[in-house]
Amino acid sequence: MKNLTFNFFSKSLNMSTTFKMILPDLISDSTKILILLHGMGDDENSWERNTLLDKYLENKSLVVVMPRVDLSYYQNFAKSAYFDFVAFEILEQMKDVFHLNTARKNTFVAGVSMGGYGALKIVLTFPDKFSACFALSPNTDLLESWQEDSSREAWFSALFKDKKTFKNSDNNLFNLIKKPGTGLDKPFIDIECGRKDHFVHRCRSFYEQARKAGFNIVFNTYPNEKHEWSFWDRSIAGIIDFI
Structure with a gap:
């Protein structure tokens, strides 16, 4: 197994950036x-x-790639297209x-909290x-976060413009699950939350609406778990075994 730090100039970000990788020997x-x-608040080293x-x-015959996106919420904005x-x-x-095979059957995305939102947005936008x-x-309802927490106003306005624009855009996960598509167009989604x-209530609402829209989705909750790394550590172990 090899642990790499890969630095390169990103066309999407218009700057040099770094991601971490873990590769199998073969x-x-x-x-x-x-x-x-x-x-x-985390970075490419956090996992x-x-x-x-x-x-x-x-x-495991699995390559793990951990990029750095700062506080972008996996959004394209200004001159930095973090989503792309x-x-x-x-x-x-x-x-x-x-020289990896990036066919759909080989490719997965996962994330925690803000990264959980990013993972969902990516897979719903590009199910192929x-x-x-x-x-x-994951924070599945950013609009609710925005409405409840005034400290996010300047941050979210810089990313998403305003609440009305966000509500009607594809940055709103609830809009993405309403888009047409069946069969292989709807990948498997697993949401884990304490x-x-x-x-947890936002995750449950998203799960219920995604299920009604025909997605192959599961939602597992755990009675004593909070928003913390000890839970995510156990969760990623299970995800790796599943893949």
């Missing part, structure tokens, strides 16, 4: 790719720093530089590129 055409997204990720990947960076450019790097999404304690997490 790579084949069937090696899977997991893009693993961080949450608010390795806060979980036993390396241990869980032992003897994660959804497109990283896979281009995996194919062109590391990702076969499954794993969202851990019942003591402040996002």
Whole structure:
């Protein structure tokens, strides 16, 4: 197993950036790719720093890619297209530089909190590129966060313009699940959340509406779990085994 730090100039971000990678010793055409997204206040090192990720990947034919997106909420804004960076450019790097097979059946995305939102947005926008999404304690309703927390006003306005624009856009996950598509167009979605997490009711609402829209989605809750790394550590172990 190899741990790499990859620095390159990103066309999407118009600047140099870094992502972390964990690669198996042997790579084949069937090696899977997991893009693993961080949450608010974290970075590309957070998954390795806060979980036993390396241990869980032992003897797995799985490449894990951990990009840095700062406080972008995986949004294209100003001159930095963070959504395009994660959804497109990283896979281009995996194919062109590391010669990995980026076919849909091999490609997965997961994230925690803000990264859970990003993972859901990516898989709902490009269901033809990702076969499954794993969202851990995701903030599925940013509009509610915006309305409830005035401290987010300047931040979210810079990203999404205003509440009305956001509500009617594809940045609103509830709009994305209403778009037509059946069969393979609707990838598997797994949402995991603790019942003591402040996002659990938002996750439940999203799950119920996605299920009504015909998505292959599961929603698992855990009675004593909160919005914290100890829960996400156990969750990522299960996700890696599933993949």
